[in-house]
Amino acid sequence: MTNATGTMCAMKAPHAHFHPFVPAGGVGSRLWPLSRADAPKFLLDLTGSGHSLLRSTYERLIDLSSSGVMIVTGRTHAQAVRSQLPECSESDLVLEPSPKDSGAAIGLASAIISLRDPEAIVGSFAADHVVEPTEEFHRVVEEAVQTAATGRIVTIGITPTSPSTGFGYIRASESLGLEAAPSAMKVDEFVEKPDEDTARSYVRSGEYTWNAGMFVAPAKLLLSHLAANQPELHAGIMEIAEAWETDERDAVMDRVWPSLPKIAIDYAVAEPAAAAGDVAMVPASFTWDDVGDFAAISRLNRAVNVDEVAVIGKNKRVMTDNASGIVASDTSRIVALIGVEDIVVVDTQDALLVTTQEHAQRVKDAVNALKENGDTDVL
Amino acid sequence: MTNATGTMCAMKAPHAHFHPFVPAGGVGSRLWPLSRADAPKFLLDLTGSGHSLLRSTYERLIDLSSSGVMIVTGRTHAQAVRSQLPECSESDLVLEPSPKDSGAAIGLASAIISLRDPEAIVGSFAADHVVEPTEEFHRVVEEAVQTAATGRIVTIGITPTSPSTGFGYIRASESLGLEAAPSAMKVDEFVEKPDEDTARSYVRSGEYTWNAGMFVAPAKLLLSHLAANQPELHAGIMEIAEAWETDERDAVMDRVWPSLPKIAIDYAVAEPAAAAGDVAMVPASFTWDDVGDFAAISRLNRAVNVDEVAVIGKNKRVMTDNASGIVASDTSRIVALIGVEDIVVVDTQDALLVTTQEHAQRVKDAVNALKENGDTDVL
Known part of the structure; x- marks a missing residue:
């Protein structure tokens, strides 16, 4: 960039x-x-x-x-x-x-x-x-x-x-x-x-x-x-x-x-x-x-890949085996991805999202569902 | 059972x-x-x-x-x-x-x-x-x-x-x-x-x-x-x-x-x-x-499903949208799965695994790779 x-x-x-x-x-x-x-x-x-x-x-x-x-x-x-x-x-x-x-x-x-x-x-x-x-x-x-x-x-x-x-x-x-x-x-x-x-x-x-x-x-x-x-x-x-x-x-x-x-x-x-x-x-x-979803983040982060996986955040403990997509992590956990393609993994202290780049636009619905369910502590 | x-x-x-x-x-x-x-x-x-x-x-x-x-x-x-x-x-x-x-x-x-x-x-x-x-x-x-x-x-x-x-x-x-x-x-x-x-x-x-x-x-x-x-x-x-x-x-x-x-x-x-x-x-x-892999765990846990997802462990904060597979979690985090099929997510305090039931047998190789890499704190 x-x-x-x-x-x-x-x-x-x-x-x-x-x-x-x-x-x-x-x-x-x-x-x-x-x-x-x-x-x-x-x-x-x-x-x-x-x-x-x-x-x-x-x-x-x-x-x-x-x-x-x-x-x-x-x-x-x-x-x-x-x-x-x-x-x-x-x-x-x-x-x-x-x-x-x-x-x-x-x-x-x-x-x-x-x-x-x-x-x-x-x-x-x-x-x-x-x-x-x-x-x-x-x-x-x-x-x-x-x-x-x-x-x-x-x-x-x-x-x-x-x-x-x-x-x-x-x-x-x-x-x-x-x-x-x-x-x-x-x-x-x-x-x-x-x-x-x-x-x-x-x-x-x-x-x-x-x-x-x-x-x-x-x-x-x-x-x-x-x-x-x-x-x-x-x-x-x-x-x-x-x-x-x-x-x-x-x-x-x-x-x-x-x-x-x-x-x-x-x-x-x-x-x-x-x-x-x-x-x-x-x-x-x-x-x-407009960085509208995780697919955009994957596009914009070509420089920090582990194999085919774009890694966002400070976590450098990501290991992959036949995986592609994006990991965004602000924890210090080991994140291992095996045989998952176009995956989106967002790993934070209090919430974990696993989806695909294809379904990334639906995350908004999940947030609305959490809101309705009263899970506002993680929103 | x-x-x-x-x-x-x-x-x-x-x-x-x-x-x-x-x-x-x-x-x-x-x-x-x-x-x-x-x-x-x-x-x-x-x-x-x-x-x-x-x-x-x-x-x-x-x-x-x-x-x-x-x-x-x-x-x-x-x-x-x-x-x-x-x-x-x-x-x-x-x-x-x-x-x-x-x-x-x-x-x-x-x-x-x-x-x-x-x-x-x-x-x-x-x-x-x-x-x-x-x-x-x-x-x-x-x-x-x-x-x-x-x-x-x-x-x-x-x-x-x-x-x-x-x-x-x-x-x-x-x-x-x-x-x-x-x-x-x-x-x-x-x-x-x-x-x-x-x-x-x-x-x-x-x-x-x-x-x-x-x-x-x-x-x-x-x-x-x-x-x-x-x-x-x-x-x-x-x-x-x-x-x-x-x-x-x-x-x-x-x-x-x-x-x-x-x-x-x-x-x-x-x-x-x-x-x-x-x-x-x-x-x-x-x-x-012999409960040889995560696919077996999914088979054996038909009773505790959230939609099509078998949930293992004490974490009850699992939400799904068009997802199937298995979540094993011993954290209290929200786990959201969107549009992922036959997925395997294992969410622990210090390590996160994302794979599929098809690739579940390869987890052993990942463990060996972690061992070789010196990541013994999570093994």
């Missing part, structure tokens, strides 16, 4: 008003028992890189910004995030008292940044995706920033590698013809996660890309769409943002946050903006993985 | 001079990490019966004897055996200072018993086999004792259920025509573990049974064959036996035992005796399992 830090010094901020932020939420329950409520996916090193997905995301973004990278996460993760990102200032750490979906998180970050820099172009990037190489990511974001500077909300579209039913899609058929952003296209519409036949027709058509939830936009434009579509949410986040750089920050947050509506940014901003013709897409030329 | 204890009171000892004993040795490394050097197979409850294989064996034998059941085992297992068999007297507990193969163990037990009862008919029964129903076992042993009383070494032959390459075979083609033992036959020869083609031809012929290593014999006849074939071994065990009921027991054991030759009872007695025409076979009418 390319190490994101290796290219940091070569970059310059592409735009003096560009301010990236990272909404860091979601447990990633398809990766249980590796991911837990108190150890969500973004805080884990799932690629064998030596640092967490959040840290990698932060390092990928820091040189694109002249003002730091803001993190929006749950209060329960404050200490873990501070320890992983010691250079992140307290005013760039937005701690949600409770989960409120992406509308509130992204809206508040945009509002705080917009009051600091009225000409801000914000960028929202998930905390738990793997992107490489960093140079290409930087080039694509730069194009997205140039496109956003023309007054558009700009998504980054991932070229589909399969007819996935796990992602929403973006339809875009016409170039915007921008000199500073030659690959930018006009977005016709966002479509929800399709069934498999529909997904196949999308991929065949060549007009659809995966919506990876990364976007770049003038803060004011984003907030104006939010004000039009979700006036209550807009008023709430503006009230918090206005108190942000004052001693009232925590008090206002505690008072206002619980009243904010729960809504995804897709419904609050992206889809209405697309309908208004305000949305563009820059296709990604980098490889991208 | 029939509980062996359920039929105990109905039986009478078939013969006043019959003295069964149990050589309890062997780790059972194909059942690692359930079985360990300090927790061998015979000390484990592998059938879900609530007591160990040794305890079940003891209970199956105790009512056949008027004098108790002697146990021969390693010194390291003394406390475990005493705790599992509190009714076993100290003079019926033969503790080997070091492993010496079956010749010494069976020879010494026979010698001690022969000095107590010169007309003794001894019976040797492995500690880690599963036999049912007990009534049929008793009937077969009674026939074997009657046959032995005519001056023969009598094996019990198991009707093959498959062309196994894991057992030795007994060829017997001619009835002995004994009134008190109508099914007893003359043994033509013992043959070693065959290859698969040979095994198939054995099974087809109908003349071969599996040699399960159970036999009944006049102690004097057994010892006379031992004296003829292994005079050094015979002299050594007689010296220990003569000191057995004295204060010198431990001192003589410590002095003589280390010098005894290591040899299997098959070579020391059974094969030469068969060549001399002294060996008979009574076919087993009971079902028999």
